[in-house]
Amino acid sequence: MGNAVSAAILTRALRDPASTAGLDANGWTTLLAIARAEQLIGTLAHRLDGLPMPQAAARILADARASAEQGRVAALWEAEMARRALAPLGMPLVLLKGTAFVAAGLSAGMGRHIGDLDILVPRERIGEAEAALLVAGWEWVKPDPYDDAYYRRWMHELPPLIHRERDRMIDVHHTILPLTARIRPDAEGLIADSLPLENNLRILNPNDMLCHAAAHLFADGDLAGGLRNLWDIHCLIAEFGTAGLEARAAHHGLSSAVARAARQANHHYGTPIPESWRVWDSMDPLFARRLLARDGWGRQTRKLTRFAFYLRSHQLRMPPLMLARHLYTKWRKGHVPG
Numbered sequence: 001m002g003n004a005v006s007a008a009i010l011t012r013a014l015r016d017p018a019s020t021a022g023l024d025a026n027g028w029t030t031l032l033a034i035a036r037a038e039q040l041i042g043t044l045a046h047r048l049d050g051l052p053m054p055q056a057a058a059r060i061l062a063d064a065r066a067s068a069e070q071g072r073v074a075a076l077w078e079a080e081m082a083r084r085a086l087a088p089l090g091m092p093l094v095l096l097k098g099t100a101f102v103a104a105g106l107s108a109g110m111g112r113h114i115g116d117l118d119i120l121v122p123r124e125r126i127g128e129a130e131a132a133l134l135v136a137g138w139e140w141v142k143p144d145p146y147d148d149a150y151y152r153r154w155m156h157e158l159p160p161l162i163h164r165e166r167d168r169m170i171d172v173h174h175t176i177l178p179l180t181a182r183i184r185p186d187a188e189g190l191i192a193d194s195l196p197l198e199n200n201l202r203i204l205n206p207n208d209m210l211c212h213a214a215a216h217l218f219a220d221g222d223l224a225g226g227l228r229n230l231w232d233i234h235c236l237i238a239e240f241g242t243a244g245l246e247a248r249a250a251h252h253g254l255s256s257a258v259a260r261a262a263r264q265a266n267h268h269y270g271t272p273i274p275e276s277w278r279v280w281d282s283m284d285p286l287f288a289r290r291l292l293a294r295d296g297w298g299r300q301t302r303k304l305t306r307f308a309f310y311l312r313s314h315q316l317r318m319p320p321l322m323l324a325r326h327l328y329t330k331w332r333k334g335h336v337p338g
Contacts, residue, residue: 006293039113041060074168082170093200098114101232103201110235138161138162155178190212214254217257237262242274289302
């Protein structure tokens, strides 16, 4: 299990669960280690449920399914707590990412690891939302004045909050990309075209879910944990198709990110997309290389590639002078990119 191994063993198992029949003991160890590192072990457990496998692997995957179910229940409860805190304000509360998937019963939510609760509220009312959450028991995670000011002035969300009793974090968004980014999605449109669930909670419509997932992966982040986010994209396209997606992506300024998301999902997971969408550009091999950067123990590999994508993620978020000042400030505070 050396550096020659990559996360392709995981994407192959998710794409074709029957392919695991040929794995030996080392192969199962590699698969499970990478799935755990990519926070996809619950998803893998659901995909492989009922297939023959070694008893030890079956126990690990059964535990993963149980853990994912506990995570689903906890995520829905946290969404309900946020709803109760914000209900007196009468503002729309849109669930994002994993909590939205499980709340709506989407295939992307099957076994999905869910960390923070992510919600979207109108930007002009974010101060009201912040005050209500603080009263309801959430408190600040970022004590550093620089980080707090940076979030408030430039980011697409409040500084993260954590509940003092439940130890669960919430990210309150007012849009889906930083305010310094060149791309400015239509945040008002995301909320206006969202879909209702029970209890006055809402989710983005399917095409906006795809736009958000693509933006998060290819127009903002450094692709850390990218295979999980790409699986979200695969599931959303498989469940809802691509009708109207190009137009909606163009509306948000996310045509490039959505197109790359579709191509990479098709490449790694066999996602059904139109033939005309499958033509790679010169950068696609680098994105694929970054997404698969794990060794047989689940450790990250390809350090230079990861560092290049770390720099790219910041370059996408802010102009060069601001980027240089921000990275220098973080370096002085002891931050070292992984």
